[in-house]
Amino acid sequence: MDIYKLQKKIIDYLDSKAGREVTKQEIKNKFIDLVDRPKQIDKKKKTSSRGKTKSTRKELETSIDNLLFSLEKEGLLETHKKAILVKNPFRFMGRVSISRRGDGFLKLPSKNEVFIPGPLTNTAISGDKVEVLPLGIGRKDRFEGEVVNITRRGRQLYRMRVKEKAGKYIFGIFLDMLGDEKEGVIHTKSLLKDTIDDINVGDILIVKLKEGSRPDDNLYEVSFDRFESDTKEDPDLMRILMKYDYHVQHPDHIKIDYEEEVSEKTVKDWNHRTDLRDLYTVTIDGATAKDFDDAISFSDEGNKLRLWIHIADVSHYVKKDSDLDEEAYNRATSVYLSDRVVPMLPPILSENLCSLVSGVNRLAFTVEIEASKEGDLFNAIFYKSIIKVNKRYTYEMAEEEIITADPKNWMFQISQFTDNLRKKRIKAGRVDLNIKEASVSWNKDKKTNAIEIRERLTSHLLIEELMLSANMKVDEFLRKKKAPTLHRIHEPMDEEKLEMLNQFLQLNGHNISIKNISYPEIMNAVTAIENSPVAKIFNYLLLRSFMQAYYGGETLGHWGLGFKDYCHFTSPIRRYPDLIVHRVLQSVLLEEKFPYDNGEIGIMGVHCSEEERRAADAERDIIKIKSFRYLESTGITEFKGFIIGIRPSQIFIELADTNLEGVLDKSEFTDEFEVVIKSDFSFYSKKYTKNFFIGDEVSVSLDRIDYEEIKVFLKLKSFKKTT
Numbered sequence: 001m002d003i004y005k006l007q008k009k010i011i012d013y014l015d016s017k018a019g020r021e022v023t024k025q026e027i028k029n030k031f032i033d034l035v036d037r038p039k040q041i042d043k044k045k046k047t048s049s050r051g052k053t054k055s056t057r058k059e060l061e062t063s064i065d066n067l068l069f070s071l072e073k074e075g076l077l078e079t080h081k082k083a084i085l086v087k088n089p090f091r092f093m094g095r096v097s098i099s100r101r102g103d104g105f106l107k108l109p110s111k112n113e114v115f116i117p118g119p120l121t122n123t124a125i126s127g128d129k130v131e132v133l134p135l136g137i138g139r140k141d142r143f144e145g146e147v148v149n150i151t152r153r154g155r156q157l158y159r160m161r162v163k164e165k166a167g168k169y170i171f172g173i174f175l176d177m178l179g180d181e182k183e184g185v186i187h188t189k190s191l192l193k194d195t196i197d198d199i200n201v202g203d204i205l206i207v208k209l210k211e212g213s214r215p216d217d218n219l220y221e222v223s224f225d226r227f228e229s230d231t232k233e234d235p236d237l238m239r240i241l242m243k244y245d246y247h248v249q250h251p252d253h254i255k256i257d258y259e260e261e262v263s264e265k266t267v268k269d270w271n272h273r274t275d276l277r278d279l280y281t282v283t284i285d286g287a288t289a290k291d292f293d294d295a296i297s298f299s300d301e302g303n304k305l306r307l308w309i310h311i312a313d314v315s316h317y318v319k320k321d322s323d324l325d326e327e328a329y330n331r332a333t334s335v336y337l338s339d340r341v342v343p344m345l346p347p348i349l350s351e352n353l354c355s356l357v358s359g360v361n362r363l364a365f366t367v368e369i370e371a372s373k374e375g376d377l378f379n380a381i382f383y384k385s386i387i388k389v390n391k392r393y394t395y396e397m398a399e400e401e402i403i404t405a406d407p408k409n410w411m412f413q414i415s416q417f418t419d420n421l422r423k424k425r426i427k428a429g430r431v432d433l434n435i436k437e438a439s440v441s442w443n444k445d446k447k448t449n450a451i452e453i454r455e456r457l458t459s460h461l462l463i464e465e466l467m468l469s470a471n472m473k474v475d476e477f478l479r480k481k482k483a484p485t486l487h488r489i490h491e492p493m494d495e496e497k498l499e500m501l502n503q504f505l506q507l508n509g510h511n512i513s514i515k516n517i518s519y520p521e522i523m524n525a526v527t528a529i530e531n532s533p534v535a536k537i538f539n540y541l542l543l544r545s546f547m548q549a550y551y552g553g554e555t556l557g558h559w560g561l562g563f564k565d566y567c568h569f570t571s572p573i574r575r576y577p578d579l580i581v582h583r584v585l586q587s588v589l590l591e592e593k594f595p596y597d598n599g600e601i602g603i604m605g606v607h608c609s610e611e612e613r614r615a616a617d618a619e620r621d622i623i624k625i626k627s628f629r630y631l632e633s634t635g636i637t638e639f640k641g642f643i644i645g646i647r648p649s650q651i652f653i654e655l656a657d658t659n660l661e662g663v664l665d666k667s668e669f670t671d672e673f674e675v676v677i678k679s680d681f682s683f684y685s686k687k688y689t690k691n692f693f694i695g696d697e698v699s700v701s702l703d704r705i706d707y708e709e710i711k712v713f714l715k716l717k718s719f720k721k722t723t
Contacts, residue, residue, distance in 0.1 A: 109602030127154020
């Protein structure tokens, strides 16, 4: 019996024991004996088969130990003294992604992934929530598994372009499908004759998967819902909502029975809160913001400063394990799509009762910090409070007061402190890349009005530094209390990326190198080339070299910020991890049992990280679509640009002064199957017999805008000659 088959038998046994306890010795005795049974002596070879297997007993024991350790690491087993509790259900759970080859992958709390062979994906489509039965540890030392249950489809509605009408059937290709291409079929017996007649090849239909539909060679049975054109809503918005299965409205069963007034009559723990309503308090947010998570107060006490960072007390209204809490957890984050929001919490909470609007009583969780004027943070305390915001500032309003530089002005005073705080943090080890973002504005007809490049104002930085301070202090406190909670983790950059960055610097004539992965080394390089034409490209390369931040239960710190301790605490209206941290902090302050164990924290970390990435993808998609529509409306077809990315079949170009990205097909550079990639930032063009590099300037013209692929395709006109 090979090791993999042995693992499968052990896993089947553990699955049969789900919810019960077993011992390691019991497993070893049962399964090693299964392999190590006496057999007949081979008379020709005069050796015993038993004698051969005896020599592998230690190997088998080690294999079983490794399997049990891996299962415990992934949360399926839990050791209690000598006994092992088998989790019920004995399944990996999460959102599956399907590759173009049809294989599945499932992320685990440990950051490992489960590989699911194509035949074992059981009709799952990318984005589906699934239960996966482990099968064993296969190649690459990762678990292999089988989808045994689809708990929730990743989406309810699909866009399908009709490709053929054949007798009783209408065939189409799914659009916006994450993963491999799939097709749908509608049986016309379910349609009215007028509808059948109205459907033409090329039409885009909105369809639903038939319940229990199993694909026949990637063909799914679907039912007709409507034509895509049959809506008065913004079709781009509706498309993204469908693609990512977002719902603006909360389900009808979510009931919120709260009094509108926040007072001693409606708040049970009113007398246990610190009353800060006489403390001058402001909010600083965007002009269109409705969900005010945070407010700030500030006092100059002569030789020191006192800061109050007030965060909306969402946990007062969203009780753990309630229907409202379950829905908030499933959403995990608010999603901002063009001029609309898909809120994590219902608007009565996100825009009213929880939101720190001015002029009314509001419940908060306050972080009070003592600090020096030079930017040193000292003691921090945490408590539930009652506040009343005196003034609602926009970032622009706050900026106007800051630039007056009036030493008596409250806003200028606090900006002086946060400026010192920021400088101290950069000096101590923050990687600070000032990469501007594109935003889209809309006119009164909800059409794209302009593409704007966002500048970070001093008022943005002011709020950012104070929120970082609160997050850091809360996480430091919880770490010292050894409380299971969600941390915001950013691991150090991979050392292999250094060589690529150094080569880029050298090839662009900069006599500087990053000797090691340290903040001073990286920032020295950033500063040294900040006035160079390739500074922006270098910042892009540097940013892409960083690991992706995520939520997890380990205290690994935030490398990019240079913080040993960091969590998300300051945005509980729009981020579920912050709500988790609020509950954990309150349990510590009240000396109560922790609300979550380490296993739960690991699972929630994976879920919240996945939902955060999905939200970012959705927001990026809508920005691209709207930006492309604006670009199309301008009639501009010729651009200057810079090479910012290389793939064998496509070269990515940033269009100057727009922050928009376009692509040049490989045929612009070669007649071969693909371009010859020379390094991470260069390729060879046979057509022009020269090397092209990331950062090279090119002139391009608009070929076409493909709204289905969400890409701008370009043609190469000319390029800057280099020696």
